[in-house]
Amino acid sequence: MTTESASGSAAGPERAGGREGGLAAPMRHPIPWQDESWTDPAALDAELRRVFDICHGCRRCFNLCDSFPRLFDLIDESDTGELDSVASEGFKPVVDACTLCDMCFMTKCPYVPPHEFDLDFPHLMLRARAVEAKKGIPVADRELARTDRNGRVMTSSPLVAGLANWASRTGNRVMRKGLEAVAGVDAKAHLPAYARRPLVKEARRTAPAINRDAPGFGRKAVLYATCYGNWNDSAIGQAARAVLAKNGVESEVVHPGCCGMPVLEQGRMAEVADSAREIAHTLAPWIADGYDVIALVPSCALMLKFEWPLILPGNDQVESLARATFDLAEYVVALAKGPGLAPGLGRLERPVTLHLACHARAQNMGAKAAEMLRLIPDMSPAIVERCSGHGGAWGIKKGNFDTALKVGKPVARQAAKGATETGALVSSECPLAGAHILQGVERLAGDDNTAAEPAAGRQTRAPHPIEILAAAYGLADLPAAINEKAAAR
Ligand code: SF4
Ligand code: SF4
Numbered sequence: 247m248t249t250e251s252a253s254g255s256a257a258g259p260e261r262a263g264g265r266e267g268g269l270a271a272p273m274r275h276p277i278p279w280q281d282e283s284w285t286d287p288a289a290l291d292a293e294l295r296r297v298f299d300i301c302h303g304c305r306r307c308f309n310l311c312d313s314f315p316r317l318f319d320l321i322d323e324s325d326t327g328e329l330d331s332v333a334s335e336g337f338k339p340v341v342d343a344c345t346l347c348d349m350c351f352m353t354k355c356p357y358v359p360p361h362e363f364d365l366d367f368p369h370l371m372l373r374a375r376a377v378e379a380k381k382g383i384p385v386a387d388r389e390l391a392r393t394d395r396n397g398r399v400m401t402s403s404p405l406v407a408g409l410a411n412w413a414s415r416t417g418n419r420v421m422r423k424g425l426e427a428v429a430g431v432d433a434k435a436h437l438p439a440y441a442r443r444p445l446v447k448e449a450r451r452t453a454p455a456i457n458r459d460a461p462g463f464g465r466k467a468v469l470y471a472t473c474y475g476n477w478n479d480s481a482i483g484q485a486a487r488a489v490l491a492k493n494g495v496e497s498e499v500v501h502p503g504c505c506g507m508p509v510l511e512q513g514r515m516a517e518v519a520d521s522a523r524e525i526a527h528t529l530a531p532w533i534a535d536g537y538d539v540i541a542l543v544p545s546c547a548l549m550l551k552f553e554w555p556l557i558l559p560g561n562d563q564v565e566s567l568a569r570a571t572f573d574l575a576e577y578v579v580a581l582a583k584g585p586g587l588a589p590g591l592g593r594l595e596r597p598v599t600l601h602l603a604c605h606a607r608a609q610n611m612g613a614k615a616a617e618m619l620r621l622i623p624d625m626s627p628a629i630v631e632r633c634s635g636h637g638g639a640w641g642i643k644k645g646n647f648d649t650a651l652k653v654g655k656p657v658a659r660q661a662a663k664g665a666t667e668t669g670a671l672v673s674s675e676c677p678l679a680g681a682h683i684l685q686g687v688e689r690l691a692g693d694d695n696t697a698a699e700p701a702a703g704r705q706t707r708a709p710h711p712i713e714i715l716a717a718a719y720g721l722a723d724l725p726a727a728i729n730e731k732a733a734a735r
């Protein structure tokens with residue numbers, strides 16, 4: 247199956263004039279991470295100065311994240327009020343505050359290539375991280391990024407998962423303070439619970455019956471489980487499998503390994519390249535056999551579709567995987583627009599506030615999650631398009647968490663307003679963003695989220711929109727899906 251937007255290429259996402267959804271074709275360059283000059287500190291400094299000077303004169307991105315306010319304050323408070331009097335040592339907080347959400351590149355910047363300024367702010371921040379990584383990554387950060395190892399250990403038995411989840415709850419002040427001291431994870435930050443059984447194992451035990459009468463019957467898809475979908479919360483994958491089966495699509499769940507986003511955040515390019523090679527090689531036979539590949543989490547879909555081909559340009563398996571990969575909502579919408587969906591979608595009583603994840607937007611495929619929810623009779627979700635601020639592993643770090651909540655405050659406000667005025671359920675394509683938004687809502691309500699139990703009736707889990715679609719088909723129980731204690735702990 248193909249759609250206009252599903253094909254990845256080394257040229258990166260296509261869109262126009264520096265703005266999402268336009269007509270021209272700005273592009274991203276392959277990342278020359280293997281060239282010595284790319285990680286040469288002096289060359290990096292010169293490029294930071296070139297780009298920061300352009301940003302200083304432009305300032306369109308002032309309210310996207312904390313990087314830009316830090317940069318503009320740094321320059322404004324310098325002796326001359328210009329970049330020339332800013333010492334390069336001052337750049338680190340600007341780099342540190344970037345969550346690599348891609349929103350400046352995707353939605354604001356008029357100077358992205360092919361403009362002669364050739365400005366790609368997120369990839370410059372990535373380069374700065376790579377230079378930093380050469381000095382060594384702190385052990386705690388290294389351990390946190392080992393998502394597969396951690397997931398394998400924590401889900402080795404329901405007892406271990408239960409203990410891990412007990413220890414990681416924000417209400418467990420003693421354990422969380424210990425984790426904060428040892429690993430620098432803010433004691434207030436929500437940590438994802440571990441699943442009692444990983445999705446891949448769960449999928450081996452049960453397979454939904456394929457609806458042979460569905461218009462889409464005969465299609466085959468590999469669900470790339472992703473670390474989160476496999477180790478932390480199998481509900482997204484199970485809902486996806488159920489919806490696909492209802493629509494005649496046979497699915498297989500695989501998790502050859504992490505897409506490498508957590509190590510990308512740390513600038514560890516060679517390790518991302520290793521993951522890309524290995525996963526592309528594992529999935530190649532499926533693709534050759536006619537399977538589409540669906541990633542359950544937008545950040546991982548972005549990696550497969552766009553970042554990997556920029557990191558390993560010319561690698562046939564990586565490029566073929568990029569072309570075969572779909573974001574989950576993108577796939578369902580393509581089904582609906584192509585052969586059509588199976589009948590049976592019912593009306594849901596509860597309105598929805600839908601957060602569009604930045605890394606879904608960065609795939610430049612349109613607001614597919616919103617389109618997907620609009621397939622449900624009378625469903626008209628309130629859309630939130632700003633970044634939640636969580637930024638992957640970045641947002642849970644001590645020193646970042648409060649900034650992450652500050653960046654996400656406008657999103658939390660919109661979510662809280664919907665919940666108060668219409669009882670709207672908060673949903674996000676990005677499960678980490680969803681949890682972060684709910685923490686933001688609690689903070690707005692005056693709760694610092696360190697209470698042992700959330701207040702009665704408060705939403706404790708933001709379902710992926712596929713779970714809402716599954717509920718509309720009668721394939722999932724939505725109230726249970728949003729009760730974190732019942733679903734995951
Ligand atoms: S990628 Fe996101 S976090 Fe980084 S500078 Fe751009 S808008 Fe800010
Ligand atoms: S990234 Fe582009 S749009 Fe944003 S402040 Fe810099 S020059 Fe302006």
Ligand code: SF4
Nearest residue numbers: 347603604605676679
């Ligand atoms: S909210 Fe999700 S999508 Fe947005 S920056 Fe964060 S990781 Fe990326």
